[in-house]
Amino acid sequence: MRMxxxxxxxYLVTAWAAITLxxxxxxxxxxxxxxxxxxxxxxxxxxxAVHAIExxxxxxxxxxxxQYFSYWGNMLTLNFGTSxxxxxxxxAQVIKQSIFWTxxxxxxxxIIGFVIGxxxxxxxxxxxxxxxxxxxxxxxxxxSLPYFWFALMAILVFAVTLGWFPSSGGxxxxxxxxxxxxxxxxxxxxxxxxALTVVVASVGGWLLGMRNMMITxxxxxxxxxxxxxxLSRLRVMFTYAGRNAVLPSVAGFAMSLGFVVGGAIVTExxxxxxxxxxxxxxxxxxxxxPLLEAIFLTITIAVLLANLFADLAYIALDPRTREA
Amino acid sequence: xxxxxxxxxxxxxxxxxSRSWLRGLLVPKVxxxxxxxxxxxxxxxxxPLIDHTSPDTTxxxxxxxxxxxxxxxxxxxxxxxxxxxxxxxxxxxxVGLGAGVLTTLWSVLVGLTxxxxxxxxxxxxxxxSNVFLVLPSLPLVVILAAYLPNSGSTGVILVITATGWAxxxxxxxxxxxxxxxxxxxxxxxxxxxxxxxxxLYDILPNELAIIAATFxxxxxxxxxxxxxxxxxxxxxxxxxxxxxxLYWAQVSGAELARAWWWFVPPGLCIALVGTxxxxxxxxxxxxxxxxxxxxxxxxxxxxxxxxxxxxxxxTAEGARTAADPAAPxxxxxxxxxxxxxxxxxxxxxxxxxxVPVRAVSDVTLTLHRGEVLGIAGExxxxxxxxxxxxxxxxxxxxxxxxxxxxxTTRSGRQLDITGLSDAELRKFRWEEISIxxxxxxxxxxxVLTLGAQMDDVLHAHRPQMKKVERAARTRExxxxxxxxxxxxxxxxxxxxxxxxxxxxxxxGLALDPEIIVMDEPTTALDVVIQxxxxxxxxxxxxxxxxxVIFITHDxxxxxxxxxxxxxxxxxQIVELAPAEQLYRHPQHPYSQGLLGSFPTLTGPRxxxxxxxxxxxxxxxxxxxxxxxxxxxxxxxxxxxxxxxLTRREDADVACxxxxxxxxxxxxx
Numbered sequence: 001m002r003m004x005x006x007x008x009x010x011y012l013v014t015a016w017a018a019i020t021l022x023x024x025x026x027x028x029x030x031x032x033x034x035x036x037x038x039x040x041x042x043x044x045x046x047x048x049a050v051h052a053i054e055x056x057x058x059x060x061x062x063x064x065x066x067q068y069f070s071y072w073g074n075m076l077t078l079n080f081g082t083s084x085x086x087x088x089x090x091x092a093q094v095i096k097q098s099i100f101w102t103x104x105x106x107x108x109x110x111i112i113g114f115v116i117g118x119x120x121x122x123x124x125x126x127x128x129x130x131x132x133x134x135x136x137x138x139x140x141x142x143x144s145l146p147y148f149w150f151a152l153m154a155i156l157v158f159a160v161t162l163g164w165f166p167s168s169g170g171x172x173x174x175x176x177x178x179x180x181x182x183x184x185x186x187x188x189x190x191x192x193x194x195a196l197t198v199v200v201a202s203v204g205g206w207l208l209g210m211r212n213m214m215i216t217x218x219x220x221x222x223x224x225x226x227x228x229x230x231l232s233r234l235r236v237m238f239t240y241a242g243r244n245a246v247l248p249s250v251a252g253f254a255m256s257l258g259f260v261v262g263g264a265i266v267t268e269x270x271x272x273x274x275x276x277x278x279x280x281x282x283x284x285x286x287x288x289x290p291l292l293e294a295i296f297l298t299i300t301i302a303v304l305l306a307n308l309f310a311d312l313a314y315i316a317l318d319p320r321t322r323e324a
Numbered sequence: 325x326x327x328x329x330x331x332x333x334x335x336x337x338x339x340x341x342s343r344s345w346l347r348g349l350l351v352p353k354v355x356x357x358x359x360x361x362x363x364x365x366x367x368x369x370x371x372p373l374i375d376h377t378s379p380d381t382t383x384x385x386x387x388x389x390x391x392x393x394x395x396x397x398x399x400x401x402x403x404x405x406x407x408x409x410x411x412x413x414x415x416x417x418x419v420g421l422g423a424g425v426l427t428t429l430w431s432v433l434v435g436l437t438x439x440x441x442x443x444x445x446x447x448x449x450x451x452x453s454n455v456f457l458v459l460p461s462l463p464l465v466v467i468l469a470a471y472l473p474n475s476g477s478t479g480v481i482l483v484i485t486a487t488g489w490a491x492x493x494x495x496x497x498x499x500x501x502x503x504x505x506x507x508x509x510x511x512x513x514x515x516x517x518x519x520x521x522x523x524l525y526d527i528l529p530n531e532l533a534i535i536a537a538t539f540x541x542x543x544x545x546x547x548x549x550x551x552x553x554x555x556x557x558x559x560x561x562x563x564x565x566x567x568x569x570l571y572w573a574q575v576s577g578a579e580l581a582r583a584w585w586w587f588v589p590p591g592l593c594i595a596l597v598g599t600x601x602x603x604x605x606x607x608x609x610x611x612x613x614x615x616x617x618x619x620x621x622x623x624x625x626x627x628x629x630x631x632x633x634x635x636x637x638x639t640a641e642g643a644r645t646a647a648d649p650a651a652p653x654x655x656x657x658x659x660x661x662x663x664x665x666x667x668x669x670x671x672x673x674x675x676x677x678x679v680p681v682r683a684v685s686d687v688t689l690t691l692h693r694g695e696v697l698g699i700a701g702e703x704x705x706x707x708x709x710x711x712x713x714x715x716x717x718x719x720x721x722x723x724x725x726x727x728x729x730x731x732t733t734r735s736g737r738q739l740d741i742t743g744l745s746d747a748e749l750r751k752f753r754w755e756e757i758s759i760x761x762x763x764x765x766x767x768x769x770x771v772l773t774l775g776a777q778m779d780d781v782l783h784a785h786r787p788q789m790k791k792v793e794r795a796a797r798t799r800e801x802x803x804x805x806x807x808x809x810x811x812x813x814x815x816x817x818x819x820x821x822x823x824x825x826x827x828x829x830x831x832g833l834a835l836d837p838e839i840i841v842m843d844e845p846t847t848a849l850d851v852v853i854q855x856x857x858x859x860x861x862x863x864x865x866x867x868x869x870x871x872v873i874f875i876t877h878d879x880x881x882x883x884x885x886x887x888x889x890x891x892x893x894x895x896q897i898v899e900l901a902p903a904e905q906l907y908r909h910p911q912h913p914y915s916q917g918l919l920g921s922f923p924t925l926t927g928p929r930x931x932x933x934x935x936x937x938x939x940x941x942x943x944x945x946x947x948x949x950x951x952x953x954x955x956x957x958x959x960x961x962x963x964x965x966x967x968x969l970t971r972r973e974d975a976d977v978a979c980x981x982x983x984x985x986x987x988x989x990x991x992x
Contacts, residue, residue, distance in 0.1 A: 010451070010454065010455075011458075013451065013455060014454075014455045014458050014459065017455045017459070018459060021459075021464075025467065025468070025471060026471065029471040029472070030472075033471065136606075137599065137603070140598075140599050140602045140603070140606075141595050141596075141598075141599045142595075143598075144544065144548075144594065144595040144596075144597075144598025144599050144602065145591055145592075145594065145595040145598075146548055146551050146552065146555070146570075146591060146594060148552070148555055148570070148574075149570065149587065149591035149594070149595075152570075152573070152574065152578070152579045152587050152591075153579075153588075153591075155579045155580070156579045156582060156584055160579065160580055160582055161582065167579075167580065212609075220766060221761050221763065221766040221767040222766065222767055222768055222769040222770070224717055224719075224761075224767075225759070225761060225767045225768075226769070227717060227753075228715050228717055228753055228754065228758070228759045229753060229754045229758075229780070229781045229784070229831075230749070230750045230751065230752070230753030230754045230755065230781075230784055230785060231750075231780055231781070231784050232750070232784060235780060235784070239769070239772065239780070240769050243769075243771050243772075244769070244770065244771060247771075254457065254458050255457055255458075255491060257460075258457075258458065258459070258460040258461055258462075259461075261460050261462070262460060262461060262462025262463070262552070263462075265462060265463070266462070266552055266555065266556065269556070270574060280463065280466060281556060283470075284466050284469070284470050284556055284557075284558055285557060287470050289467075289470070289471075292463075292466065292467050292470055293467065295463060296460075296463040296464060296466075296467055299460050299463050300459055300460055300463075303458065303459075303460050304458065307458065317771065318770075318771055319770070319771060319773075319815040319817070320770060320815070320817050
């Protein structure tokens, strides 16, 4: 499991880098973000809250090193300060309320998009010629469209024109949040269009990547031998070609994931979905630095965890990584 | 040791490659992409000069659908959407190109340095890029943009550069690492050139294709990111870009007002530029990775399908029996040599866009039951193509263009392999003919255990077998080739080279086939292991009685192993003789030359002579006998006609030296 240990170490370094970046950025920026922020609260902050903001965004008359230690103290106790945009809620609470929505929506859509895109890419790469070749320029075009543009189109077509789905929100008005069927069905109904947007927008990227790897893999001797063995076409396509072609997609999951998550977050804004993307938008508009930094950190950690799962999947798929 | 000549040759090669990649870019998709990009560049820089409508001017004509007055309709404030799209092109392209250039420069700097310097510094740089690769860039962009509000397009360019460089740096680092070990770089270093100069003059020019690809991808990424930042209202929203238009459309609820003309055009513009750049990149990709251009196994042209349908008819009507008068009468004078596979005038051509190239030309050959038939020839002689043709494994653009391959089953039924339909072929494969490839490492699926790869043959062909029976058969087969049965659970990478090759042979025996085609099965092995594998084949053949087509360039090996040997040259068989006879008395000048170029393992010593010169370029075949330009005994007749295989002293030879008429002329 040396590979897994190495990856874990790398993710720890990345998490450290994200936190340190959060520490450095406001201190590098022109002006004094901490002071500006405190002033914008117009004296509504308790002395304790002011101190927390100073720890997070710059303490006057304190050495950088001791600032860094205090900063870590706050991070480890999940003290991210008070939100400006959602005053007087603490940042941690704002995130707690919204992260669940995002995790479910984006998590599911990423997986669905990956599976559909990879399967389509496998079919398109397996058999060339005819209508399948037209898929490549089409998907290229689709994957060059911004996610939020898809969201606008989805609302125009399915919500406004056809009236099939609601155009905004995460659940029906008056529905109590809880593990009840009325809530779950309402959440699925409201989440359908955002989900569709993210899946449709992300499929193209996975498809193109898988198609190219499939074409490369089909030239391998083991695929030729599988054919010579008289195996069924599906067996050759899935177990011999596809199984090997998918490995780089899984290995490159990290890079693609960041892109998909970014796009999905902006999609939430268009649908006014109660997830972390919409909160990010509010925070950016109000220059709510405590909330912004906490969101960045939360998304980073979520992405790192997703990567860890991708690594586990890779180890499961490729026996060569299981060497001691 | 590297001589200056070597270095010069390497440099010439690099130059040739760089020129050919430029030529490879002149393909329709690249030109199409270029046309789109150039159009938008013109729109960005000259558009505002042609369309004088101001994008800011408001009017009472709010939310009008496209009309002659407003081609793309109006916004809620009655502004002209077309004017906004044209003005917006300027900022979007400016940010895209600006961030693209900066991102690429930074990627090149980090990637090149990280790849060229070794040690801790390189590892740290690599870690640095990987961290930035994993950090979700959009939230980071949002934070940076929030700290730098209203900073205009320069700020946006800097923010995009800061978050988008890591992918390019990683790709370039990998490329630099591989280039660093190449001879021409080593040579430059040996001459004491400075690292900076080597990076600039030796490495950088060889990465131009990848740098170009990185640049184009960065531009696409930057245009998309700019649109996102603007859409979130984080850039200066009073400055028109495609993203700003979308911002105002969304803020004003254009999608709820069904004002599609407001937000559809800027989105399409972004996607069109992205597609254009991606098309140029596809062209570059094809040049970097030529495999992407090759066709898949299931790719058939309409012509191929038609021909296959026509071919399969005779077998569909019922296979010919041995009594069929059309069947070749090959019963050798009461001898019990029963033909199992008869190739009749078999030809294989590589099609493609240019003139078809004939890799196998009019080959007629018979393999008898229990016989080991060796096929020898230099690389490019068509021997491997022949092996692929017999197993019907040719991939486009290669295809069988003529002749037949008559296979006789144990029950005496005959069928033409070239005419089998897909389903018939699947049943026929491995059951009747199996194949062993040169490199078992490449021929075994790396993600399946040995057992699973043997099991799926049994599963496909013997559906009635139970799982336990299949497992028992797998163990039996492994034992047969001297591999401990408990290695069935091992993955290919866990076995030694010799073991892998023996496992391949075990797999080939799984269904007791009549014929095993062995395509250079020992070439990749060292001499000791080679011996083991050859002994295994010999032992199993005696015990199980299958026939073997053994393909190699190693003639001495064939002489030991084979009953009959066919010598191939430029796609044709030039001599077909019993092994003993070929060894004692090779008749074709090429056979004589080949025999002279290998030491035999047993047998008397002799001087190695070899065959000077190179095999002909199949696209420009020489006139007459294909071997004639290299033949020490060539004479006038050799350039005039192609000699045919004719019987002489228990052998078939295609050479005018043994043709009474021509030789008579020559000597007379």
